[in-house]
Every structure is written in structure tokens, then in C-alpha cells.
Amino acid sequence: MDILITGLITGSMLALLAIGFSLIFGVARIINIAHTAFYMVAAYGIFYFSIRLGLNPILSMLISVAFVTLIGVLVYKFIIDPIREHEGAVLIATMTLAMFLQEVILQLFTGDFRSIDFMIGGYFTVAGYKIFYQQLLTFGVVLIMLLAIWFLLMKTRLGLAIRSMAEDREVANLMGMNESRLAMITLAISVALAGFTGAVIGPLMVLNPHMWMEPLIIMMAVVVLGGLGSIKGSFIAAFILGFTEALVVFLVPTGAFLKGPVALIIMILVLLMRPEGLFGVAFEEER
Amino acid sequence: MLLEIDHLMVRYEKAVLINDISLGVDNGELVSLVGPNGAGKSTTLRAITGLVAWEKELKRRSTEGDIFLEGMVTFNGERIDQVPAHEIVRRGLVLCPERRRPFRELTVLENLWAGAYLGKSKTKSEENLNKVYDLFPVLKDRSKQISGTLSGGEQQMLAIGRALMSEPKLLCIDEPSTGLSPLMRQEVFDKIMQLKGMGITILLVEQEVSTVFKMTNRNYVLSSGKIIAQGSGEELLENEIIRKTYLGL
Numbered sequence: 001m002d003i004l005i006t007g008l009i010t011g012s013m014l015a016l017l018a019i020g021f022s023l024i025f026g027v028a029r030i031i032n033i034a035h036t037a038f039y040m041v042a043a044y045g046i047f048y049f050s051i052r053l054g055l056n057p058i059l060s061m062l063i064s065v066a067f068v069t070l071i072g073v074l075v076y077k078f079i080i081d082p083i084r085e086h087e088g089a090v091l092i093a094t095m096t097l098a099m100f101l102q103e104v105i106l107q108l109f110t111g112d113f114r115s116i117d118f119m120i121g122g123y124f125t126v127a128g129y130k131i132f133y134q135q136l137l138t139f140g141v142v143l144i145m146l147l148a149i150w151f152l153l154m155k156t157r158l159g160l161a162i163r164s165m166a167e168d169r170e171v172a173n174l175m176g177m178n179e180s181r182l183a184m185i186t187l188a189i190s191v192a193l194a195g196f197t198g199a200v201i202g203p204l205m206v207l208n209p210h211m212w213m214e215p216l217i218i219m220m221a222v223v224v225l226g227g228l229g230s231i232k233g234s235f236i237a238a239f240i241l242g243f244t245e246a247l248v249v250f251l252v253p254t255g256a257f258l259k260g261p262v263a264l265i266i267m268i269l270v271l272l273m274r275p276e277g278l279f280g281v282a283f284e285e286e287r
Numbered sequence: 288m289l290l291e292i293d294h295l296m297v298r299y300e301k302a303v304l305i306n307d308i309s310l311g312v313d314n315g316e317l318v319s320l321v322g323p324n325g326a327g328k329s330t331t332l333r334a335i336t337g338l339v340a341w342e343k344e345l346k347r348r349s350t351e352g353d354i355f356l357e358g359m360v361t362f363n364g365e366r367i368d369q370v371p372a373h374e375i376v377r378r379g380l381v382l383c384p385e386r387r388r389p390f391r392e393l394t395v396l397e398n399l400w401a402g403a404y405l406g407k408s409k410t411k412s413e414e415n416l417n418k419v420y421d422l423f424p425v426l427k428d429r430s431k432q433i434s435g436t437l438s439g440g441e442q443q444m445l446a447i448g449r450a451l452m453s454e455p456k457l458l459c460i461d462e463p464s465t466g467l468s469p470l471m472r473q474e475v476f477d478k479i480m481q482l483k484g485m486g487i488t489i490l491l492v493e494q495e496v497s498t499v500f501k502m503t504n505r506n507y508v509l510s511s512g513k514i515i516a517q518g519s520g521e522e523l524l525e526n527e528i529i530r531k532t533y534l535g536l
């Protein structure tokens with residue numbers, strides 16, 4: 001039961017992170033190492049606004065997501081966009097950004113572990129297992145978000161443009177789609193998704209300035225397993241890894257430390273056996 | 288003239304792809320641009336639709352080598368050589384690219400909607416969709432199918448249909464018959480004649496010279512980035528040297 005709950009929550013959270021990460025890679029070929037750092041900043045944001053300032057939790061969440069998105073857009077405009085066609089430079093820049101955000105958090109909040117109160121208390125029991133209402137709430141909200149992003153991508157004009165751009169930038173250009181504007185919008189959506197994930201999952205987590213690393217590794221594993229650039233792949237792979245993780249933690253009592261290595265092993269195995277992932281698109285040269 | 292290219296020059300690093308060409312297409316005409324492989328036909332179409340300039344900008348950013356692009360392109364009375372690719376479409380100059388390039392992961396219908404991205408209204412786009420379906424009934428039958436699974440001929444129909452969704456004044460089509468069966472080729476050419484009949488001006492790049500010369504008003508022969516001859520199909524075929532050396536007939 002625990003595995004089911006944890007697996008579902010971790011899986012859906014990973015899916016949100018991985019989809020955001022895939023989106024901006026697909027549209028602008030940006031590998032954003034700072035993706036989960038944005039997730040961390042949003043989690044700290046909700047801690048700061050709701051615990052330190054005593055604001056309403058929902059309001060804190062909205063402010064955090066908006067704040068993180070703003071940082072993301074500014075960083076993109078002034079740092080990433082000018083060097084975007086240099087994949088290596090982008091990688092280094094986003095990695096530096098992640099560490100920079102980590103140091104800022106360390107300065108502002110120290111390295112102490114922090115936690116955020118549950119928004120709703122209480123639990124109920126099913127077959128002897130405790131299920132907290134907070135867990136249920138988080139899962140529900142994340143699912144709604146997944147549905148919303150699916151709707152955006154599959155059913156709207158913007159979503160069509162994003163998917164077209166992800167597949168063939170040049171032809172998308174020929175359809176009148178403005179590449180740099182779409183890249184900016186996609187980046188904002190991607191960072192907002194990371195921020196949102198951090199804000200909703202925050203109450204179930206212990207916050208610390210290094211909390212971006214582990215999800216980064218696992219998210220990368222998800223993206224590799226699902227196939228870089230494939231939204232559907234990210235989604236399915238996220239749940240596979242979410243459950244694997246929960247299972248590891250369940251079977252090996254001290255397993256929490258194994259989460260990262262297990263993800264890495266899966267990633268390496270996939271890269272060795274099926275580099276394009278489950279649903280990978282073997283990227284065609286653009287010309 | 289609807290389209291006028293004046294002293295166009297394209298260089299990639301030291302390689303000269305287009306060496307000072309000038310040509311024009313008048314309203315309602317079907318004009319072909321023919322010539323051997325690597326003559327610069329696709330580059331010409333890519334230059335006038337803004338793709339070379341776009342690539343130049345990407346290269347500039349990645350410092351991956353330089354593209355040199357010069358010359359004047361006028362479309363419908365306005366200069367467009369400084370206009371970005373995604374704006375040129377809006378003005379009615381549309382390219383149906385080489386190798387068809389449908390969005391392979393999208394359905395046929397989604398591809399057509401992508402073509403209507405700049406559509407003025409939903410009703411207008413739906414009208415256009417019906418026109419495209421009338422012209423290519425196979426696209427209607429397969430509207431829900433993933434485009435990557437279509438046959439080559441169907442993909443070409445899709446690529447043309449997608450381009451039509453943006454209501455082109457001038458449609459540039461790059462090698463639509465390449466890689467298709469003889470039967471399919473004939474069908475593609477029939478469709479192109481239908482488009483001409485509908486009043487769409489067409490600039491056609493093709494290898495299949497003998498068929499194309501029967502359809503066109505005028506033709507340009509390109510070789511090594513230069514226009515080496517122009518005229519009606521008959522005129523060009525009369526010239527022994529052109530026929531043997533450049534058209535391979």
C-alpha cells in the first residue's frame with residue numbers, strides 16, 4: 001500500500017518534472033540542468049511565504065510559482081538565449097545556475113533541514129495503512145496539472161506549435177511559427193511546471209539546499225528511459241521509476257540512499273541497450 | 288511581377304551556392320526552375336522564403352561558420368529580403384520543402400492545422416481545410432493517421448495540402464515527384480495543374496523535365512548557381528547543348 005501511494009506520488013511528480021524538462025529540450029534543444037533547482041527554489045518559496053511571513057498557503061504557492069517563472073524567463077533572456085546554439089555552453093551555464101541557486105538558498109536559509117506544515121491535517125486508514133489527506137491532495141493536484149498540460153499540448157494552437165517546433169524547427173518556421181517567441185513561452189511553461197511541482201510536493205518533503213540533485217538524476221533517468229523529447233515516454237517512464245524507487249525503499253530498509261544509484265543504473269542500462277529510449281525519436285538531421 | 292529576385296548571391300563559407308541570379312514570376316504563372324543535382328535550386332527557394340537568413344542567424348550565434356547572403360527580393364511590391372521566414376509566410380509566399388517533411392509524429396489533420404497556424408479565423412481555416420480535402424480526398428480518409436506512416440505519395444499530398452492551408456499567393460514546390468512511382472508522379476503533376484487552374488501562382492523545382500516543360504509558362508535552367516538559360520519548354524529543348532548537358536535528355 002505504501003509502495004502504491006509513494007509510487008504514485010513520486011511517479012506523477014517525476015512525470016511533471018520530466019515533461020517540463022523534455023518540453024524545453026524539444027523546442028529549443030536546451031538541456032536545463034537547473035530545472036530541478038527551480039523546483040527547489042519554489043519549495044523554499046512556499047516555506048518562506050507561508051511559514052516565515054504567515055501568508056495563506058495557496059497564495060504562497062502562487063507567488064512562489066510566479067517568482068520562479070520570472071527568474072527562469074530573465075535567466076533565459078539574458079544568459080541562455082544568447083548562447084543557445086552552443087549546446088556545451090548551455091549545459092555549463094545551466095549547471096552553474098543550479099549551483100548558484102543552491103548557494104543563494106544556503107545563504108538565505110542556511111543548510112538546516114526545513115519542513116512545511118501540511119495544508120490539511122489528518123489521515124484515514126485503508127487495510128491498516130495510514131494515508132494522509134495531504135498525500136491525497138498532492139496526488140490529486142499533480143494529476144490535475146498533468147491533465148492540464150496534456151490538454152495544452154494536444155488540444156490548443158499553442159500546443160500544436162510547440163509539438164511542431166519540437167519535431168522540425170525549420171518547417172515550423174515555414175508555417176509562420178515564431179521560433180524565438182515559442183522558445184520563450186515554452187521555457188516559461190517548463191519552469192512554471194518545475195516550480196509548481198516544488199510548491200505542491202514541498203509539504204511532503206524535507207527541504208535542504210541540495211534537494212535538487214537527487215530529483216535531477218532521477219528525472220534524467222526518466223527522460224533517458226522514456227526517450228529524450230518524447231512527452232508520452234516521459235510520462236510512462238516517470239511512473240516506472242517512481243514505483244521502482246518506492247519498491248527499493250520498501251525492500252531495502254536503508255534504501256533511501258539507493259534511489260540515486262538505482263536511477264543511474266537504469267539510465268546506463270537503457271543507454272547501452274536502447275539509446276533512443278522507450279518512445280524515443282531518433283532525431284532526424286534538420287536539413 | 289509578383290516575385291522578383293534581383294542579383295541574389297548565397298555563399299556558405301567559401302562555397303558559392305548561388306552566383307548572382309535574377310528571375311521573376313508573374314501573377315498566375317507556373318514557372319519551373321530546373322537543373323542538375325546541386326545546382327542551387329533548393330537554396331534559391333530557401334533564400335527567398337527566409338530560411339537561408341534564418342540559418343545564417345543560427346550559424347552566427349553558434350560561430351559555426353558564416354553564410355553570406357546578398358541581393359534584393361521583392362514580393363507583391365514589397366522587399367522581403369530582410370523579413371524573417373515566419374513573417375514571409377504571412378505575406379503569401381509559401382514553401383513546400385524538399386523531401387516533403389511532414390511533422391511525422393502529428394496526425395494528418397494536425398499537420399494541416401499547423402499549416403493554418405496564421406489563419407485569420409477558424410471559419411476561414413475550416414473552409415480551406417475543406418478545399419484541401421476536395422483536392423486530396425485521401426487526406427480526409429486518413430485525417431486521424433500519424434503522418435509518418437503515410438506512403439511517399441500521400442506525404443507529398445499532405446505537404447502540398449499543408450502549404451495550401453496558409454492561402455499562398457505564390458507556392459514554391461521543391462521536387463514533389465522525386466522518389467515516387469510513375470503513377471504517383473503523374474498524380475502529383477495533375478494536382479499541380481489543378482492548383483494552377485485555381486489561380487495559384489507556382490514556382491516549381493523539378494528533375495522530371497520532360498513532363499514539367501509541357502505544363503509551364505516559362506522555365507529557368509540553373510547550373511552551378513547560375514541561370515544559364517531560360518524560355519519556354521520548346522525553346523529550351525531545341526537547344527542541343529542545353530538538352531544534353533544540363534537536362535540530361
Ligand SMILES: Nc1ncnc2c1ncn2[C@@H]1O[C@H](COP(=O)(O)OP(=O)(O)O)[C@@H](O)[C@H]1O
Pocket residue numbers: 299302304322323324325326327328329330331
Ligand atoms: N548547408 C549547406 N552548407 C554548405 N553547402 C551546402 C549546404 N546546402 C547545400 N549545399 C551545397 O550547395 C549546393 C546547392 O545545393 P542545393 O541548393 O540543395 O541544390 P539542388 O537543390 O539544386 O540540388 C550543393 O553543391 C550542396 O552540396
Ligand SMILES: [Mg+2]
Pocket residue numbers: 328329330385461462
Ligand atoms: Mg534540391
